[in-house]
Amino acid sequence: MVLGLGHQLRLCGVDTVILQQGEHHDQAVKLKQYVRPVMIFEVNNLLPAKEQLKTVLEHYKVVIKEENLLSRCTACNGDNYALVPQEDMRKLCTRSGARHRETRTYDAHVLDLESACFDGGVRVQWESFAIERMSHVDTFHVCVKCGKVYWEGSHRRRVNQQMRSSNLIAGPGQASEIL
Numbered sequence: 001m002v003l004g005l006g007h008q009l010r011l012c013g014v015d016t017v018i019l020q021q022g023e024h025h026d027q028a029v030k031l032k033q034y035v036r037p038v039m040i041f042e043v044n045n046l047l048p049a050k051e052q053l054k055t056v057l058e059h060y061k062v063v064i065k066e067e068n069l070l071s072r073c074t075a076c077n078g079d080n081y082a083l084v085p086q087e088d089m090r091k092l093c094t095r096s097g098a099r100h101r102e103t104r105t106y107d108a109h110v111l112d113l114e115s116a117c118f119d120g121g122v123r124v125q126w127e128s129f130a131i132e133r134m135s136h137v138d139t140f141h142v143c144v145k146c147g148k149v150y151w152e153g154s155h156r157r158r159v160n161q162q163m164r165s166s167n168l169i170a171g172p173g174q175a176s177e178i179l
Contacts, residue, residue, distance in 0.1 A: 004049030005056070011159055012053070012168070013068030016077060054166055063170040069159055070150070078145030082106035082118070089140045089149075092116050092126045109144050122147045 006018035043052045057064070072079050084092075088104050091113045102113045110119040117123045125147045141150040163169045 005043060005052040007074055008049045008053035009056070010072045010074045010077060011070060012057075012064045012163070013071040013079075015072070015079075018077075050162070050166075054168065057168055064163060064168050066160065066169050069163065069169070070156055073143040073146060073148055073150075075148045076143060076146035078143045080144050081141040081150070082109045082111060082144050084111070084124075084140045084142050086134055086138055086140070088113060089126065089137075090131070090134055092124055093131050093134070111142075118144055118147075120144070125149055 003018060006016045009016040043055055045052070047055070056062075073081075083106055084104075088111070091102070095114055095116070104111050104113060111117070111124070112119075115123075116126060122144060124142055126149060128149055129151075137151040137153070139151070142148070143150070160169070
């Protein structure tokens, strides 16, 4: 799958497998036997990714539910997040070799604030944002599959606005379907 289109589908909450650089397309054929297949028709890869997305969604007559926007990690396709409060994220970013192990539990996910790792060994990628911006964010959404950090902000508003202007988000009471 074209990386840009795959990224756009994940933004919409669609469970999407993206082959990594160097992976052979035979890998996609192998994956097909393990997952419910959805046939993607030929998409003009000269179009910008957002236009490719619109073409695919219109072809399948899919309207995205607003609550599905940004529900998947764009990096790994994960759909499970730990909601980490600002205070704990600040401790992660400014940890200074504390002598005792300090952990927090978010739903079923245990996070070691000293190592910045979840109990499964996934490290929180806290370096991806400036500590100065932290005061504007109450809760961080951390993907427990890869550690990528997300938060509510202008990006979510822009994605929502773009999908609305393209008529790709279901309005109140409008039937909608996800791929």
